[in-house]
Amino acid sequence: MTGAAPRRQLPQPSRDELRLTAVLAALSDEIRLAVVRDLVTATEPLPCSAFVLPVTKATMTYHFRVLREAGIIEQREQGNRRMNRLRRADLDARFPGLLDLVNA
Amino acid sequence: MTGAAPRRQLPQPSRDELRLTAVLAALSDEIRLAVVRDLVTATEPLPCSAFVLPVTKATMTYHFRVLREAGIIEQREQGNRRMNRLRRADLDARFPGLLDLVNA
DNA sequence: GCGCATGTACGAAGGATGTCATACAACTTA
DNA sequence: TAAGTTGTATGACATCCTTCGTACATGCGC
Numbered sequence: 001m002t003g004a005a006p007r008r009q010l011p012q013p014s015r016d017e018l019r020l021t022a023v024l025a026a027l028s029d030e031i032r033l034a035v036v037r038d039l040v041t042a043t044e045p046l047p048c049s050a051f052v053l054p055v056t057k058a059t060m061t062y063h064f065r066v067l068r069e070a071g072i073i074e075q076r077e078q079g080n081r082r083m084n085r086l087r088r089a090d091l092d093a094r095f096p097g098l099l100d101l102v103n104a
Numbered sequence: 105m106t107g108a109a110p111r112r113q114l115p116q117p118s119r120d121e122l123r124l125t126a127v128l129a130a131l132s133d134e135i136r137l138a139v140v141r142d143l144v145t146a147t148e149p150l151p152c153s154a155f156v157l158p159v160t161k162a163t164m165t166y167h168f169r170v171l172r173e174a175g176i177i178e179q180r181e182q183g184n185r186r187m188n189r190l191r192r193a194d195l196d197a198r199f200p201g202l203l204d205l206v207n208a
Numbered sequence: 209g210c211g212c213a214t215g216t217a218c219g220a221a222g223g224a225t226g227t228c229a230t231a232c233a234a235c236t237t238a
Numbered sequence: 239t240a241a242g243t244t245g246t247a248t249g250a251c252a253t254c255c256t257t258c259g260t261a262c263a264t265g266c267g268c
Contacts, residue, residue, distance in 0.1 A: 025132035
């Protein structure tokens, strides 16, 4: 096998497409809030398996999808993992203060 | 009839009881967001009838109740009106930056 | 290759949410 | 007092949300 792994990025709204109501709805859940708080302090993308949450795998998939479709996280496939990264620059640009609020 | 009008205040969470997820859920709706944006710029409490919203009276009652139970507004009965006021001090104390975010 | 780990897709179930129509209560004003 | 205004309460309805089990796909390590 030659070349690097695919690292396909999953579909997500562009910065301009971020909607406040969608972002707030995504953050109005304790589980998703816990994910975001973990990602705020993370220096590198984290796989789903790095999160300890009181739900099953299938439900975790659901919550990560909600966060991605709201534009809060970016998901990138890497090997058999899905790496999650906070879209900090986009969120700060469109909704300054939001991440401070969530993490305080 | 002697004395002032009752001005009964409706039940609401105290400042300490405000929960971020409940507040974000309440704000994740365009109609309720419009109400809050009107109240942010208002200098005095506004009756429900002051808001022009694309829903019926009954639905307006519902949305105002959601905002009050989340702790975002205070409702006080005054005559046959229900006056609505933003709980700015409580929100600023518990979630600094939130109102700026909503209004930006 | 074979098993294991990671994570998805699908469908189902139960509950929450948003909307309305209708009927009603309380206050204001003519 | 009578009519109009303001807003609620209740019940119904459709839709969305959260959760899970199950089956499956993909990639990694032995």
